[in-house]
Amino acid sequence: MLKSEFQNLRNNKFLIVLIIVLSLVPTLYTTIFLSSIWDPYSKISQLPVALVNEDKACDDNGNTLNIGAELTRTLADEKPLAFESVDSQTAQAGLKNGDYYMVITIPEDFSKNAATLMNSDPQPMVLSYEINPGENLFASKIASTAATSIKNSVSDKVTQTYTEVMFKQISTLKTGMNQAADGATAINDGSEQLENGNQQITANLSKLADSCLTFSDGAKTLSVGLTQYTDGVGELSQGLQQLNGQLPTLTSGISQIQSGTNHLNTGIDQYTTGVGQLADGSQKLSSSSDSLNAGVSSVADGINQVKAVNGQILASLIQNQPQATATDLSGLSDSTTDILTNTKSIQNDLGSLDAVIESLKTSADPQVQAQADALESLHSSLAVNSDIIGDSASRIQNPGNSTPETASTGNTEQLIQALSGMDQGLEQLQQGMNDENAGLISGVAQYTAGVNSVTAGLQALNNQSETLATGSNGLALAMTELNNQTPLLTSGVVQLADGSSLLSANSSQLISGASQLANGAGQISSGSSQLAAGSQTLGNGIVSLKDGSQLLAGKMSDGALALAAVNTNDKNIEMFVSPTISDEESFSTVDNNGTSMAPYIISLALYLGAMAFCLFYPLYDKNDKPKNGVAYWLSKSFILLSVSTMQAILAITALMLLNHLSPVNVVATFLIAWITSLCFMSFTSLLRVVLDEGGSFIALLVLILQLSGSSGVYPVELTTSFFQAIHPYLPMTYSIEAFKQTLSIGTQGTGIGEYTIVLLGIMIVCIALTCLTYVLKTKKASKSLPLLLKDTD
Incomplete structure (x- = not known):
């Protein structure tokens, strides 16, 4: 087969x-x-894809973000697909007619949303892509995979950027955690002090609760006092209204004071001129005081001589009264002549003293005037006594038609009386001259010293005249300024009057507030009791705070040690961004x-x-x-x-x-x-x-x-x-x-x-x-x- x-x-x-x-x-x-x-995968880079970049750059804490432009450059350089940068219309037309298998669109808020990662409401970065599976499913899947890869790449880049920021914050947190640990320890210590302080607060709040009862009573007393106060405010308002009515008078008075100040200024100028003249006169008076001292001494010597002669004559007459002869009377007549001569001399000296006394009376110095009054009293006494002596000497010198024979019998007795009276007058003159407290000699000495003192004072006063004039001018300027500020004072008084009226009108509200204060005082008393109870609760919380702060301090220390062990270098950042890598071990190989x-x-x-x-x-x-x-x-x-x-x-x-x-x-x-x-x-x-x-x-x-x-x-x-x-x-x-x-x-x-x-x-x-x-x-x-x-x- x-x-x-x-x-x-x-x-x-x-x-x-x-x-x-x-x-x-x-x-x-x-x-x-x-x-x-x-091998189609080796030609994926030839797959046409449209890239539309609508992203706008934005500012992120001083840094410019332009992720869209960076992504466009990266895709153009790496070329995972055949990317073409086009506008939106061109991209859509190409996707429709099959020129592009995918359109990737970077929206305008892409960079802006990237900057919101650390915000409370972060916005996602939307990378839009559109495919056309109907044209070719395989190409669409490849394009989608590429888009996903691009999205992951952008995500990794953003993650890396913010990881760097986060790690920097972790470094800062390390320091802050150590400080927080120290702070927690301080809180623990402070909570113990707070506990002690709260115990005091609790005790004092109890006292406050007791004191608030007293405060409530005081608030009631305050309400009564405020009623009295508001009554006083009404009276004050009336008084201010009256004061407001007297403001024109005050303004007029100030103007008059200013005018008087100007007159005072003129008078002070005249006064300073007079003081200068008085100082010159006082200087001259001081110069003539030496002559006055010499004259007073001469008067005192004359009085002594007259009294000696008078004493001799009186003694002789008393001893030889029955045997008075014409020869004795002739000798008495001669002595009397000497007495009259000395008396005239004394009266002349007293006449020159009159001019000094009159000059002293014109002085404004009270001490000088007192010296003038003393000298005038002595002068009057000496004048009277010298007149008596003069009359007696005249009677002795002119006995009338009496003969010596009759004088020896009848006038001798009169002569003795006259001489005795003259001796008494001379005795009084001596006392007036030599008395240590009220004598003319001491008075003249005091006068001389007073004149010198007055002269020195007037000289000093004259030296201060310029200062007085300057002060007077300043007073005049101040009064002028016061007169200028009078309208402001008037306005202030008016405002004060209006304010007092308003205060008086609101007195009823004040009284009502006082009543509310009294009611509030009772509430404070009740609240303070509750506060004292709350303070005890706070004390329990403080104990918990103390225990918690101690625990916090320990945990903070542990956290600080744990953070210290965290590394934040570049390798750690890379590990954080990509914690896993593909350890691909190919069981087989497909080329x-x-x-x-x-x-x-x-x-x-x-x-x-x-x-x-x-x-x-x-x-x-x-x-x-x-x-x-x-x-x-x-x-x-x-x-x-x-x-x-x-x-x-x-x-x-x-x-x-x-x-x-x-x-x-x-x-x-x-x-x-x-x-x-x-x-x-x-x-x-x-x-x-x-x-x-x-x-x-x-x-x-x-x-x-x-x-x-x-x-x-x-x-x-x-x-x-x-x-x-x-x-x-x-x-x-x-x-x-x-x-x-x-x-x-x-x-x-x-x-x-x-x-x-x-x-x-x-x-x-x-x-x-x-x-x-x-x-x-x-x-x-x-x-x-x-x-x-x-x-x-």
Whole structure:
């Protein structure tokens, strides 16, 4: 049968061409299809994406934030995708007509929101992107992944920036925590003082509660006193009104005072002039006091002489009275003449004393006037006595018509009386002259001393005249200023009067307030008692505060030590921003997308190749009239084996040469490809042999089920429950897993043994069933052939 099969091929050139073409089906499919998707991820940077930057720079604590511009520059430099910076309208138009697969928009508040991270109401940084999955889902997924990566990159950058700020604050917090620990200790110390102080407060509040009772009584007394006060305010208001009425008089009086001050100023000028003149006169009077002293001394000497002579005459007359003669009287007359002469001299001196006394009386000095009065009294006494002496001397000197004879009898006695009277007068003159307290000599001495004193005082007064004049001028200026300020005084009095009226009008409110104060005093008394009780409660709280502050100080110290152990350098910031890194340990290596898709595409291509060959190649021809079913099966199986082998070898070889597929295990890859091709060829040939054209249809249905349930593109876990249920029963499930082991996973995987056994098992079952089908069909054909021959005959 095999020989006849080859003979048939030689005779039918079309079958040879068909075998060759169908053997290339898997190769063409795998090579062409995988080349189109071999490494699309390496060309992601060519995927056009529109970038619209509407961000506006903002100020953040003195730093300018322009994240949108920085992000645009970064994307332009790194080129993860083919970013094009365009405006919003251009971007939307490009997304609509397919020029762009995605539009990323950086809104105008992007930088502004970044600055709100530490605010009480932080705003998110919205990075908007728009995709068009209908144009290409794969491109949209890639673009979305890129957008997410960009978002994460921006987030990491913002996180790093604020982490740096936060770590700086932690450094500041370290210092602050130490200070807080010290402060907590101080609070503990202060709470102890506070406890002591609160105890004093509690005690004093108790005193206050007691004192408030006294205060309440005082408030009542105050209310009564305020009533009296308001009455006084009314009287004050009336008095101020009267004062206001007298203001014109006050103004007039001040003007008059000013006028009088001007007159006083003029009078002081005159006074100072008079003082100067008086000082000059006093100086002259002082100069004449020496002459006065000499005159007084001369008078005193004359009186003494007269008294001596008078005494002698009186003594002589008394002794010689009966024997008095004319000669004696003649001598007496001479003596009397001397007495009269001295008396005249005394009277002349007293006359000059009159001028001095009159001059002294004109002095303004009280002491000088007193001296003048004393001198005038002495002068009067001396004048009287000197007149008596003069009269007596005149009678003695002019006795009348008496003769010596008669004088000796009658006039001698009169003469003695006269001389005695004159002696008494002289005695009084002496006393008047020599008395230490009231004598003329002492008086003149006092007068002289007084004159000198007056002279010195007047000189000093004259020296102060200029000061007096200056003060008078100042007084005049002050009165002028006072007169000028009188309107202001008037205005003030008017305002005071108005204010007193207002105060009087509000007196009733004041009295009412005093009553309220009295009521409030009672409330204060009650409140102070409550306050004292609250202070005791506060004391308990202070004790708790003390204990808590001590605990706080300990915890603060522990916290400060814990913060001291926190490092805030650049490495820590990086760790904080990215606390985890991907320690990727690849269990297998897949160089590109083509290698990843190869297990699925090779399995699919081999199945399509087997299905196409079985569809076009005649696997059972009734015209062949086989006599042995097994031999017939062997002839067909040899062709199937040959085509399956060529399909597997050509497919893998083309992928390695043209697409640069690099299997981890080349031999195992060829082996699995060969076994898979045989398995699929056995399966599709079985369907074809058993069911003819119906078998090809069933093979197509099985292909559809395998495309969906063999997890060639997506993990089976991502499919529906139906496909998860049929997944273990699909041949491609095992071929795909086997190719994964040989192409990428290698020796680290589970190996190909399990998958090979399953594929071989399916192949053996299919071969056995196909052989059996050939045997049955051959026997059936053999039985029907004699019947056909008999009918023909």
